[in-house]
Amino acid sequence: MTIYGVAILAGCTLIGAILGKLLGVLMGINANVGGVGIAMLLLLAITSQSQGSFSLKPITASGITFFSAMYIPIVVAMAAKQDVYAAISGGWMALAAGGCAVLASFALIPLLTRLQMRA
Amino acid sequence: MNMEIVSEILVKNGLLTAFVFVGLLVFLSYRLSHLLTRGRLHGSAVAITLGLVLAYLGGKYTGGSDGIADVPILAGVGIMGGAMLRDFAIVSTAFGADLSALRRAGLVGGLSVIIGVVLSFIVGAVVAVAFGYGDAVSVSTIGAGAATYIVGPVTGSALGASSDVIALSVAAGLVKSVMVMVGTPLVARLIGLDNPASAMIYGGLMGTTSGVAAGLAATDEKLVPYGAMTATFYTGVGCLLAPSILYICVKALLG
Known part of the structure; x- marks a missing residue:
């Protein structure tokens, strides 16, 4: 049933959020460390066991694929609720600090990709 | 027409209003992408940029910090684009990843x-x-x-x-x-x-x-x-x- 897929997805997201928060507490910081990443790995681990006792029926999978198809609209809504006004009215220093950080990071991507290819 | 009734329903069903709003925004963006750039700038890129422009206007005219979601009728956009559904959708993309x-x-x-x-x-x-x-x-x-x-x-x-x-x-x-x-x-x-x-x-x-x-x-x-x-x-x-x-x-x- 579709709800099984939705439940698996929600369960993974919640477990990831809890583990990420616990990891943050262990490190002594008030932040979620990798909660989404942990949830993704968990989902991959569960759903990639296609043989044997646990196989995902297509109808179950549709509970997951529906939300990945909703990804872009959700991101569009996310963009529409950003505090863009504060970003732009933060003045030249905020624009320079944020902007230069982005440019420097973009510039480093090809370098690190090449490093990865060689490794 | 009693506008008050309409806006009351839209506010009460905020998330549904957001689905319609974002649906229209995405539709418009894909048309614009096709018409203006022949699809070279992807429809989703146009939609996200339009979303940011709306967020700017929302912040400017309402004085809030949640972009267009500070407009009462569009408060549902804040739920749809909030951290909960965002993380939920991101995790779902891992399905089928290599x-x-x-x-x-x-x-x-x-x-x-x-x-x-x-x-x-x-x-x-x-x-x-x-x-x-x-x-x-x-x-x-x-x-x-x-x-x-x-x-x-x-x-x-x-x-x-x-x-x-x-x-x-x-x-x-x-x-x-x-x-x-x-x-x-x-x-x-x-x-x-x-x-x-x-x-x-x-x-x-x-x-x-x-x-x-x-x-x-x-x-x-x-x-x-x-x-x-x-x-x-x-x-x-x-x-x-x-x-x-x-x-x-x-x-x-x-x-």
């Missing part, structure tokens, strides 16, 4: 998170010094803000920075997030952002979850899980490094 690609680029992906935090911090700190800030606390807070808009205030309150410096660090982080959203599809080809490995490095270097989520959505949806995977560790690493090691380095340098 586990071996993740494993192969895992080490350099992890490395890119640390490099990304340190790089953004240094760049932000240098800009702060260039704009006349001389004390280690302010410089570190602004540097941390250049990492993400969460690392900035976390660092600032840990070090006891003044509230206007903390506000600046949030603004720097917001600028970064917006620039990553808009800039990624434009530079994607130039920086070779077209495979899982480079997407993981990209996520690690950029770090802003919303920026990376939108940037990859506007570039190639298939790359989302790889970039999101590394980006999710960035804020945590930033909150760990910025108020400790990085602050100590700044203090040593500024005397």
Whole structure:
């Protein structure tokens, strides 16, 4: 049933959020460390066991694929609720600090990709 | 027609109103992408950019901090685009991702998170010094803000920075997030952002979850899980490094 897929997805997201928060507490910081990443790995681990006792029926999978198809609209809504006004009215220093950080990071991507290819 | 009844229903069913609103926005964006750029600038990139423009207008006219979601009728956009559904949707993209690609680029992906935090911090700190800030606390807070808009205030309150410096660090982080959203599809080809490995490095270097989520959505949806995977560790690493090691380095340098 579709709800099984939705439940698996929600369960993974919640477990990831809890583990990420616990990891943050262990490190002594008030932040979620990798909660989404942990949830993704968990989902991959569960759903990639296609043989044997646990196989995902297509109808179950549709509970997951529906939300990945909703990804872009959700991101569009996310963009529409950003505090863009504060970003732009933060003045030249905020624009320079944020902007230069982005440019420097973009510039480093090809370098690190090449490093990865060689490794 | 009684407009009050209409708006009452729209406000009461906020999430449904948001679905209609975002649906129309996405439809319009894909048409614009097709008509104006012949699809060269992807429809999702247009939609995200329009979303940001609306967010700017919302912030300007309502004075709130949630963009267009501060308009009462569109409050549902805040739920639809909030952290809960955003993370839920990001996790769902992992379904069908290539586990071996993740494993192969895992080490350099992890490395890119640390490099990304340190790089953004240094760049932000240098800009702060260039704009006349001389004390280690302010410089570190602004540097941390250049990492993400969460690392900035976390660092600032840990070090006891003044509230206007903390506000600046949030603004720097917001600028970064917006620039990553808009800039990624434009530079994607130039920086070779077209495979899982480079997407993981990209996520690690950029770090802003919303920026990376939108940037990859506007570039190639298939790359989302790889970039999101590394980006999710960035804020945590930033909150760990910025108020400790990085602050100590700044203090040593500024005397």
